[in-house]
Amino acid sequence: MLIVMKPHATAEQIEAVKEKISSMGFTAHSIPGAQRVAIGITGNREALEAEQFITMPGVADAVRVSQPFKLVSREVKEEDTVIDVGGVLLGGRQIVVMAGPCSVESKEQILEAAAAVKRAGAVILRGGAFKPRTSPYEFQGLREEGLKLLALARERTGLKIVTEIKDTETVPMVAAYADILQVGARNMQNFSLLEKLGSLDKPILLKRGLSATLKELLMAAEYIVSRGNHRVALCERGIRTFETMTRNTLDINAVPVLKALSHLPVIVDPSHGIGLRQHVPAIARAGVAAGADGLIIEVHPQPDKALSDGHQSLSPDEFATLMKQVEGIARAIQRPLISALPG
Numbered sequence: 001m002l003i004v005m006k007p008h009a010t011a012e013q014i015e016a017v018k019e020k021i022s023s024m025g026f027t028a029h030s031i032p033g034a035q036r037v038a039i040g041i042t043g044n045r046e047a048l049e050a051e052q053f054i055t056m057p058g059v060a061d062a063v064r065v066s067q068p069f070k071l072v073s074r075e076v077k078e079e080d081t082v083i084d085v086g087g088v089l090l091g092g093r094q095i096v097v098m099a100g101p102c103s104v105e106s107k108e109q110i111l112e113a114a115a116a117v118k119r120a121g122a123v124i125l126r127g128g129a130f131k132p133r134t135s136p137y138e139f140q141g142l143r144e145e146g147l148k149l150l151a152l153a154r155e156r157t158g159l160k161i162v163t164e165i166k167d168t169e170t171v172p173m174v175a176a177y178a179d180i181l182q183v184g185a186r187n188m189q190n191f192s193l194l195e196k197l198g199s200l201d202k203p204i205l206l207k208r209g210l211s212a213t214l215k216e217l218l219m220a221a222e223y224i225v226s227r228g229n230h231r232v233a234l235c236e237r238g239i240r241t242f243e244t245m246t247r248n249t250l251d252i253n254a255v256p257v258l259k260a261l262s263h264l265p266v267i268v269d270p271s272h273g274i275g276l277r278q279h280v281p282a283i284a285r286a287g288v289a290a291g292a293d294g295l296i297i298e299v300h301p302q303p304d305k306a307l308s309d310g311h312q313s314l315s316p317d318e319f320a321t322l323m324k325q326v327e328g329i330a331r332a333i334q335r336p337l338i339s340a341l342p343g
Ligand code: PEP
Pocket: 102, 128, 132, 183, 184, 185, 186, 207, 237, 272
């Protein structure tokens, strides 16, 4: 249930509502950023009676939330959540592009990639330091050394950094370096990890599981938000289908559906979504046209030499060409691109 307070409700009246919720054994959540003061209630197994709250001083309305995901739903917060990543606004009118290699491989590689993606207009640098690989024999990432190199790239370019968090043990270490923590597809339902990220004061990029439904993705986001971390962005990165010509099937449907069901920003990952370099630009353009708030794209200075996902990584030139196209599409839907370029 959602308790909507009257516009001039006093702090005491708000507190009284929260206390009543706690005394009933449930949890009260302030909904940040909402134009009106609203308090979400979770923890109740059965529907609550609106009358219990409506009669309290300062309360305007008590509304049943019909979706199983409560705090992330549009029902509790009509306006879009805008995540401030050190000045880069994710989920606002402008489209945000994150780009960089699948994995951080060396100082030269990450600095070159960072400079190239910045030149083309990306504002956030991606790069994995802890890599969840299908095979234990494949490159597992440079770990803390990779995080240090990302921090160096940020220092040199001013780009913010997004990197994957693979397990609960490394949360403090990764959080000390990253601007956004990425939860990979394979970890979307790692509930211990989600709970830990819920009490962190860092934006989270939550990727959709390989065979997760949109409801499961939203419930995973609810795990984080219900613990108090409201800065979560959802990422469609393709799901596993019967199709074998492409690595995954990017579910373009997810974009408008998630935007309608939830107030959280939605990011599209065309690289893992299709897995084929030559087709990444088409899917990136489609993502923006469908209403995504941003893109996360793999770019490598020398894709053919990449230690992971080279087959789906764009070269710096291909990325620069794509950025011009994305800018055109963004403009056509009245959503300018946030560009690192001055002016
Ligand atoms: C990645 O971003 O490199 C990655 C491993 O993505 P996903 O978790 O979507 O497979």
